[in-house]
Amino acid sequence: xxxxxxxxxxHDLLVWLLATTLKFPKSQRFVMALxxxxxxxxxxxYLIAAVKRGEAKVDLIxxxxxxxxxxxxxRLCRDMKxxxxxxxxxxxxxxxxxxxxxxxxxxxxxxx
Numbered sequence: 001x002x003x004x005x006x007x008x009x010x011h012d013l014l015v016w017l018l019a020t021t022l023k024f025p026k027s028q029r030f031v032m033a034l035x036x037x038x039x040x041x042x043x044x045x046y047l048i049a050a051v052k053r054g055e056a057k058v059d060l061i062x063x064x065x066x067x068x069x070x071x072x073x074x075r076l077c078r079d080m081k082x083x084x085x086x087x088x089x090x091x092x093x094x095x096x097x098x099x100x101x102x103x104x105x106x107x108x109x110x111x112x
Contacts, residue, residue, distance in 0.1 A: 008100040010044050011106075020091075024082050032077050039070040057109040064106060067099055088100045 017040050021033035046063035050056040072097070078088040 006047060006098060006105065009094065009098050010047060011102065013091070013098060014040055014044060016091065016094070020083070020087060024077075027065060028064065028080070028082055031037050032073065032080065032082055033105065036070065036073045040065075042066045042112055043070060047102075056105070057112075060102065060106045060109055067102060097102055 017036060021029070021036050024033045043063050043066040046059045046066060050059035050063065053059060071092075074083065074088065074091055077083045078085070083091070
């Protein structure tokens with residue numbers, strides 16, 4: 001499970017996001033930082049559940065929803081200037097890559 005590319009890339013995303021959101025202004029640490037962190041961690045938990053539970057499709061759909069929420073939160077962070085353009089581009093590339101891996105896994109789960 002942990003050697004799977006989606007888990008490795010999600011781990012890297014989490015490490016980067018948690019470190020970055022800790023640097024948000026104090027006024028946003030309990031608003032936007034918390035939203036970003038929760039969405040990212042919930043996404044990771046749904047991936048784990050997809051592996052451990054028998055019904056992967058349901059958990060993968062939930063993971064997809066969380067990833068979409070995370071993308072919207074990150075876009076809002078960029079608009080609020082909590083993330084620089086370079087930071088936003090970096091995290092957007094990471095989320096697209098993870099999203100592609102998730103999409104392939106979900107497609108496989110729907111066939112089964």
